[in-house]
Amino acid sequence: MTAADRFDLVVIGGGAAGEKGAARAAYFGKRVAVVERRKQPGGATVHTGTLPSKTLREAALFLSGYRQRDLYGVSVEVAPHLEIAKLIERKNAVRELETGRILQNLARHGVELVLGSARLIDASTIEVTDDAGERRRMTTDVILIVTGSRPFRPLGIPFEDPDVHDSDSILEIDHVPASLAVLGGGVIGCEYASMFAVLGTDVHLVERRTPLLPFLDTEIVERMSAGMRDLGVTFHLGERAGTVARRDGGLVCSLPSADTVSTEKVLVTAGRVGNTADLGLDELGVGTDERGRVLVDEAFRTSVPGIYAAGDVIGAPALATSSMEQARVAVSQAFGLVRDTYDAGQLPYGVYTIPEVSSVGVSEQEARARGIDVVVGRASFRDNARGAIIGDRDGMTKLVFDRATRRLIGCHCVGERACELVHVGHAVMKLEGTVDTFIDMVFNYPSLSETYKYAAYDALDSLGEG
DSSP states (O other): OGGGGGEEEEEEEEEEHHHHHHHHHHHOOOEEEEESSSSBBHHHHTTSHHHHHHHHHHHHHHHHTTHHHHOOOOOOOOOOHHHHHHHHHHHHHHHHHHHHHHHHHHHHTOEEEEEEEEEEEEEEEEEEEOSSSEEEEEEEEEEEEEEOOOEETTTTTTSTTTTTTTTOOOGSSOOOOOOEEEOSHHHHHHHHHHHHHTTTTTTEEEESSSSSSSOHHHHHHHHHHHHHHHTTTTEEEEEOEEEEETTTTTTEOOOSSSEEEEESSEEOOOOEESSSSSTHHHHHHHOBOSOOOOOOTOOOSSSTTTEEEEEGGGOOOOOHHHHHHHHHHHHHHHHSSOOOOOOOOGOOOOOOSSSSSEEOOHHHHHHHHHHHOOEEEEEEGGGHHHHHHTTTTOOOEEEEEEEOBEEEEEEEEEETTTTHHHHHHHHHHHHHOOOHHHHHHHOOOOGGGGHHHHHHHHHHTTTOOO
C-alpha cells in the first residue's frame, strides 16, 4: 500500500451529490478521492435524469412554439425527424458543458477522480477495478456512498419490446411518437407526459394514486393538471396497467376498470432502485431496503460506523437539490467541520411539468391537518403585468401563513418560471419573515415576483386588515 492510496474521504459516485460532498471535504483540507464507474462524472443528474430531461423540455417548448401560440397566433410545424435530432443535439451539448464544469471543480479542489467500479472490502478499504481489469485499493477514514439510482422495472412489463421504455431509454428514441402511454404519475411521469404533449404526441397518463402528486399543495396540483389537460394529456387516475401487450401493430395497456389504452410507445415510470448491488454492502452489514436503497439516520450514517450515504441511493425525495445538500451535510457531520443540519421541511421542490410547479414548506392541506390556523394569500398571473406580457393567464403564487405568528410557512408557485420564483418565498421563510415582510418589500415592475406582494395583500384581507 503506497502513500498515494491513503485518503481522509473516499466518495463512491461522481454525480451531483458526489461532487458536492467531495468539494466540501476538500475545502476544509481533507484528502479526497471520487470513484466513478462511468467514463465521465455527473451521474444520472447529467447523463440520464435531471439535466437531459429539462434540456429536452426547453427544446420542446422552443421547437413547438408553445410560449408564442396564444400571444401571436404562431403556428409552428417541424418535421418529426428534425425535432428529435435537435432535441438530442441540445441535450448532448449541455451534458458536455456540465461534465467539463464538474471536472474543473474537482481539479480546483484537489480531488482525485478514479475511474472504475468500487467494492467495499471493509469499513475503511475500497477496491476499484477499472475497464482493463486493473485493481487498486484505497484506505480511508470515511466512506460516502452516493451511487444514485436507476429506473425500477416492474415484472410483467415487456421491456424487451423496442417501444417500451423507462426514464433512461426514453432519451434515446429516434422520433417523436404519435401516441404515448405513461405508466406512473410521479414527478418524472408528469414531466415527460407534458413534454411530449407539447410536441403533439397523444399522451395518456396512468396513475393509481388520487390526487396526483399528493406531497404538493392540492390547489397547485389542480392548476398543473388543468394545464396538462389543455396540452391534450388524458388522465387515467385510480388506475394501473395490469398488462402491456403488443396487438395490431401497437401496444395495449389493460386497466383494472376494463378500459384499454392503445399507443405507439409506452413509458414506465414506476420509481427507482438504489445502485448498490455490487458494492459488497451486505457482507459488511450495511442495511438496505427491498429496492436496494441504503438505510441511514438523520446524520446520513449507515449501520456501519465510518460509512455514510446520501442522495438518490437513500430514496425519497431523490432530487438533485436534496442529494447535493445531503452529501454536504453528511461530510460535515462525518468530520465535524461545521454544524450543518439537513431540514427536509425547508427543501424546495421543483417539478418541471408544463406548467412548472415549485413548492417549499407546508401545503395548505398539510398545515390544516397539523392543526395550524392558517391564512392563505393568492395572486394570479392573469392579474400581473408581466404575466400578461408573457401570456401566462393560469399561473399563481400561493402563500400560507401561520395566523398566530404571521410567519410564512409555505410557498407554492405554478406557471412560467415557478422554479425560479419560489426562492423569493424560500428566502423569506429562512429568515422567519411574515406577511408584513412582503408588504414592505419593493418589487420590480413588471415582474412575476410582484405577485408576492399581492398575495400578501390577499392574506391581509383574510386577517381583516386589508
